[in-house]
Amino acid sequence: MQRRRVGTSGLVVSALALGTMTWSRDTGADEAGAQLDAFLSAGGTLLDTAASYADGGSEALIGTMLGGTISRSDVQICTKAGIRRTESGGVIDASRDTLLDTLDASLSRMGTDHVDLWLVHAFDPVAPVEETLHALEIAVNSGRARYVGVSNHPGWATARIAALAGRPAISASQMEYSLVQRGIEREVLPAVDALGMGVLAWSPLGRGVLTGKYRDAIPADSRAASEHLSGFVAPYMDERSASIVDAVVTAAQGLGVHPIEIALAWTLRQRSVSAAVVGARTSEQLRPSLDALSLELPDSIAEALDEISAPPIGYPERR
Template sequence: MQRNRVGTSGLEVSELALGTMTWSRDTNADEAGGQLDAFLNAGGTLVDTAASYAEGGSEALIGAMLGGTVARRDLQICTKAGIRRTASGGFVDASRDTMLDTLDESLARMGTDHVDLWLVHAYDSRTPLEETLHALEIAVNSGRARYVGVSNFPGWATARIGTLATGRPSIAATQVEYSLLQRGIEREVVPAAADIGMGVMAWSPLGRGVLTGKYRSSIPADSRAASEHLAGFVDPYLNDHSTTVVEALATAAEGLGATAQELALGWVLAQPHIATAVVGARTAEQLELSLNATRNRVPAAIVDVLDEVTAPPLGYPERR
């Protein structure tokens, strides 16, 4: 598997990152272990998690693996903080105390003294960016995080925190949703990241699973769209536009002897602004289909056609 630099930082990661959002909840320890084995055997290095995934269960499962047969040196760990859980639910909180307390809890769950990349999970409109940035600075200076970044930040906030970081540990990465069904970051986030030197990490590069083609005729009983806690995550992409894109993918895949999943993920990997794409799966077999995208590159002509079919509308002020 190819390795890429994350922006202009010194951090180098595998072009695919293993997503663990469902670990310990929908994906049990045996399946998670199978996924990690397949990922490492394919040359993958970066595992992506968050303190809020399964209320810490994902990180705890990673910690159990690190305490067993997986060596810490074989993994690069990316985790996130900034979602605080209360009795009434979770809310965004990127304050300094919550961020640092959450990081310490993450390290304890995973049984490690540092993470390779630590991200602010979401933009917090109530906390000054200077305060959030100070938490990132403390994490790096204390050795608890090697690199830091943001996630789900709008373009202006991406540019602002990157500029504020001048003279401090730089903001190495921004993790944002990106796929053939969601190309909104191309308007402002990608240009901002490029100007500052941030690498872009794509989450949900398979359009929340819709681009695999599994929903072409129905909703499988074992799919995310049929899950009580994930149905709302998938539903926004079960629409006419998605159907058009999925059918175009299916047609191209048939002609190439590939799968729609390989083409959808391959298109993301072909974008020069993407450092890594985060892929999750329920089983090791599902993950193998994503790993195939790193072995069989999408022809440039197909990339161009998919670009044209899915190009996001641009208007003022991006285009005049």
């Protein structure tokens, strides 16, 4: 599997990251292990998780694997902090104490003394940015994190925290990016390009919609049919997305590949994308994502997909 540098930092990761959002909740230990084996066999290295995934269950399952047959040196771990659990649900909190307490709990669950990349999970409009930056500095200086970054931050907030950072630098921005969600092209991508950051694209398959499995009906075992994930998929069950999915399926049929391969190949060819984060319920579902790495998307198809999925851009980005 191709390895890519994350922005201008020294961090080099596999072009695909294995997403673990559903691990320990919808994906059990045996199936998660099969996914990880397939991923590592394909040359993948980067595992993406978060303290909030399954209330820490995802990290705990990773810890179980690292305590078994998987060596810590075989994987790179990206985790996230900044969503604090309360009785009424998750609350965004990027304060220093919450971030560092969460990081320590993550390290304990995974049975490791460091993570390779640590991200602020979401933009916090309340916590002082200087305090958030201090937490990132402490994490790196103490050796608990090798590199740091942000996730789900708007363009101006990404630029602000990166500009204010001294050492360590903000190396990565993890953002949703796919053919059905190209919003980061307006301001986030120009910001990360200018500041030397790399993008980790989450949900490059449009929350599963770009697989084409929802074209005719909603499969009973799919995320869209799940009580806790149906709302996650719903934003892309619209006419605009349907037209994009049709184009992806047509391209896949023409090239004799799976729609997943088309969607992923498109994302991986976009500027600043260091890795695409892919998740699957089963190892069999993961296979087309791994196959996408060998697909060279023809320029004519890429341009057609660009056109049909182009996001609306106006003032001030375009005049």
